[in-house]
Amino acid sequence: MDYVCAHAGRPASDVTRRDVARALLAVPSGVALVALPDLRRAMMSAGNPLSIAFWESAKATLGSIESGVATVGDVQRWVESTGTEPILMTPSYFVWPEEDERGPVAAEMFGRMVTHLEERVTAGEIDPDALAAGDQEARSAYEELQERWLSTPLPDGRVPGFAVSDEQDEELFSVWDEEEAFALSELQRIMAELPKQPEVPLRELETASVRLRALLALPGYPATVLRACAGFDERPMPDDDVELWLAVAAGVAGPISDLSENMDVLEEFADLDGELSEEDMALANLCAIQHADWLAGVAALVRLGPGVLASPERMARFIAESEDIDIDVQDDEDLGATESLFGSVVVLWRQLGIVNDDEVLTPLGWWGLPKALERAWSPAE
Known part of the structure; x- marks a missing residue:
């Protein structure tokens, strides 16, 4: 429980399904499987038991990882089924950068999206148990909610989806310009010789x-x-x-x-x-x-x-x-x-x-x- 809280940066009473899933995936699957019963009891003692559907999905996913049959897509889909994990690629083909490749804007917008999803779960607009069960209607609603947020201007006027894409474009152009400048200098050197x-x-x-x-x-x-x-x-x-x-x-x-x-x-x-x-x-x-x-x-x-x-x-x-x-x-x-x-x-x-x-x-x-x-x-x- 201490590890999960430290990993999530929250007290046990505020830990979400997503927080637990990410903490479980941060350690070897065998270790996570062994720790699962104790973690579940600790969460109950903290007054934050989550749900039977979540714990069963966690056991099934970790078991698939441990046996070597789970795909990256399977694991990603499971984390998304927690109800507060932004979809990696939306139906309109917006793609979040990988976590270690996000710039300041992408990191900010991703965090804002997580907060927005947490608020929607609290309001009852997202049903994580239905997502964990593979309910297609719940999944479609989950995707539509995220699409809508990505295209809705924030109070400061920025549109989240466009802001992330613009930052990625700037990074690509910067890398391109560096490659071009290096190639030009090498060409000039070769010609001079x-x-x-x-x-x-x-x-x-x-x-x-x-x-x-x-x-x-x-x-x-x-x-x-x-x-x-x-x-x-x-x-x-x-x-x-x-x-x-x-x-x-x-x-x-x-x-x-x-x-x-x-x-x-x-x-x-x-x-x-x-x-x-x-x-x-x-x-x-x-x-x-x-x-x-x-x-x-x-x-x-x-x-x-x-x-x-x-x-x-x-x-x-x-x-x-x-x-x-x-x-x-x-x-x-x-x-x-x-x-x-x-x-x-x-x-x-x-x-x-x-x-x-x-x-x-x-x-x-x-x-x-x-x-x-x-x-x-x-x-x-």
Whole structure:
């Protein structure tokens, strides 16, 4: 009893089902099972007996854990059935961060939610025994109550669900910015160490730019993807050839916008059994490539220079064997996944003249790829 109270930070008279469940899960299941009868008697003596349904559910869950048949989902569902544990993922797909990954806002909102649920249990609006028994109607009401709280503004105007999501987004953007800054510094170091710096091939750049302008005016793939990558659906194309070419090449490494939204596209993504279009798959592949992979692949190309094969398979090998990044040993499946991602890249590189029809790096690609990455990874002015 002393351990449960210390773990919960409350006196025995105020300990909830959730407090007991979390304390029981904090020790080995065998220890918890042995202690269960004494704990139950101690709770009765403290005037807080909980319920028969709770103790039976605790014994069943701990027994399943001890025998090795309980899943993580089973245990999570049991804790949620205490009536005051926020649902890990709501029906609208709001997901609470793991306890050790919550920022100050998420920790505050989670605590507020627990308090709100405790108040609702006291008011009789939540029936923990029905939840423990697996009553679907009680579970649906429990989920709806939490959905409603997450979308209702607090007195200070913050909407709990949005506040947590905004904090997570800020954390992700911060990590992304750090990775981008590191990749940029490594790229600049690698370029500075080259025995010969690439020079702009003006004739090739002019030819590629004329072809690119004509391509970008066309409907369908790959023009739609290149326009989205460069953000030309939302801003005009520059008149300067260098600016145009670098904007598109940088967009391949760091797409600026999504494809123009329409109902057909939304329906495609909603259809989990359907296949994505070529343009949707291409943009998804570009967004899935990590900074480290871009750095490793392009570093290998600029060191070897024009004439090196830059096929998707070769790019996957360059990345797997790179000494510029920390990477685990790659098996055939890993190589295949990287090759698949760069399959979309090499197709677009060919349109830009970065590689020729044989997927060989051109002088334009040798000069332009590091310039494009530098642009993609530099902070927006």
